[in-house]
Amino acid sequence: MKSKNTTIDFEASIAPWLGKTMKIVDYYIHESMTNHDLDLTKEQMIVLKRLNDKDGIPQNELAFLTLRNKSTLTRLLVKMEKKGYIIRKQDQHDKRINKVYLSTAGRETYKKTRPIIKNLIDTMEQNISTSEKEQMISLLQKIQFNFTSTKPTL
Numbered sequence: 001m002k003s004k005n006t007t008i009d010f011e012a013s014i015a016p017w018l019g020k021t022m023k024i025v026d027y028y029i030h031e032s033m034t035n036h037d038l039d040l041t042k043e044q045m046i047v048l049k050r051l052n053d054k055d056g057i058p059q060n061e062l063a064f065l066t067l068r069n070k071s072t073l074t075r076l077l078v079k080m081e082k083k084g085y086i087i088r089k090q091d092q093h094d095k096r097i098n099k100v101y102l103s104t105a106g107r108e109t110y111k112k113t114r115p116i117i118k119n120l121i122d123t124m125e126q127n128i129s130t131s132e133k134e135q136m137i138s139l140l141q142k143i144q145f146n147f148t149s150t151k152p153t154l
Contacts, residue, residue, distance in 0.1 A: 014143065025124070032116045040109060043068075044080055045117075048110040051086065051102040059088070059098040085109055 010016060029042045040048075043066070050065050051057065057065070063073040077100060080086045085106035091097035102110065125133060 018143075025120070028120060028123070029116075032120065033113075036112065036116055038109060038112060038116075039083060040085075040113065043076055044083075044085065045110075045113055047076065047080060047100075048085065048102065048106055048113070051100060052107065052110050056099045056101050058091070059100055062100055080106070 026042055029045070033040050033045075046066050047062065050062060059073065059077070060070065063070050066073065068076065077086060077088060081088060083105075084103055087101045087103050088098050089101065091099055128136075
């Protein structure tokens with residue numbers, strides 16, 4: 001049986017550019033948090049934002065909202081609890097459900113991240129027009145849909 005030799009120009013695809021861009025953004029976030037004396041990772045910041053938007057979220061719902069599996073989120077929450085950013089409490093009506101709340105320190109830390117994130121967004125979007133931004137968001141949504149609407153073929 002003959003094998004078909006398929007040429008792939010990976011560098012001309014979208015994937016490495018998305019990956020490189022996210023690594024740069026991750027590095028920028030890490031450096032900015034460190035420079036502002038915040039002991040906070042990007043993942044922890046996302047959890048703080050979700051809890052700021054809706055406090056007392058069941059842990060399973062928080063996993064879904066942050067695109068994390070349950071065990072990964074549990075490890076993240078344990079670290080955040082040790083830092084004093086969150087409090088987990090068992091639901092009064094259903095003991096199987098843990099709800100996650102922002103602590104006072106978590107709320108204060110979240111407020112401190114706002115100017116840092118604003119600066120990140122301003123830096124990221126400089127020299128990009130509103131229509132380019134809208135087009136990019138639309139293209140990224142299409143990529144996300146492509147992955148979530150089909151089963152992977154490996």
